[in-house]
Amino acid sequence: MKAHTLSDVQSNNVGENTTIWQYCVVLPGAKIGSNCNICSHCFIENDVIIGDRVTVKNGVYIFDSIYIEDDVFIGPNVTFTNDIYPKSKRGTEAEPSEFPKTIVGKGASIGGGATILPGITIGEGSLIGAGAVVTKDVKPNSVVYGSSAVEKRLAHP
Numbered sequence: 001m002k003a004h005t006l007s008d009v010q011s012n013n014v015g016e017n018t019t020i021w022q023y024c025v026v027l028p029g030a031k032i033g034s035n036c037n038i039c040s041h042c043f044i045e046n047d048v049i050i051g052d053r054v055t056v057k058n059g060v061y062i063f064d065s066i067y068i069e070d071d072v073f074i075g076p077n078v079t080f081t082n083d084i085y086p087k088s089k090r091g092t093e094a095e096p097s098e099f100p101k102t103i104v105g106k107g108a109s110i111g112g113g114a115t116i117l118p119g120i121t122i123g124e125g126s127l128i129g130a131g132a133v134v135t136k137d138v139k140p141n142s143v144v145y146g147s148s149a150v151e152k153r154l155a156h157p
Helices: none
Strands: 048-050 066-068 102-104 142-145 150-154
Touching: none
Parallel strands: 048 066, 066 102
Antiparallel strands: 142 150
C-alpha cells in the first residue's frame, strides 16, 4: 500500500499496490483490497469493505455498512447514505446499532455526483448515470439515470 503523507490511514487491512492519495481518512475497521486507487478527499468508515481493483474518485465518503465488490468505479463526489432517518444527536438518542447494508456489485460504475440511498443493491455490471438519485435496487447489467433513477435498458444484453 502507498499512502500519501497527508492522508490518515488507520486501517491495517489495505491490500498490496493500493494507492491512497492526500487528505483521505480511512478508519481502523475498513478493509480495502489490492490494486485500488483511492483519490484525494475521501473518507472511509469502519464497517466498509472495498474489493480489488476499485477506483474511488475525489470527494467520496463511504460510510458504515457499505460494501463494494471488485472492479468497481465510483465517480467524483458520489454520495453514499447509510441512515434512513438521519438526525443530529439530541438528548439521550443514540445512533442506530446497525445500518442497512448497501452493496455495489462487481464491475459496476457509478457516475459523478450520484446519490445512493441506504440499503440499495447495485447489480453486477450496472452503470449509474452522473447525478442519479438511486432509491431502489438496480438489476445486474442495467443502465439507470435521472432522479429518481429508473432502468432504461440492459448494459450487456
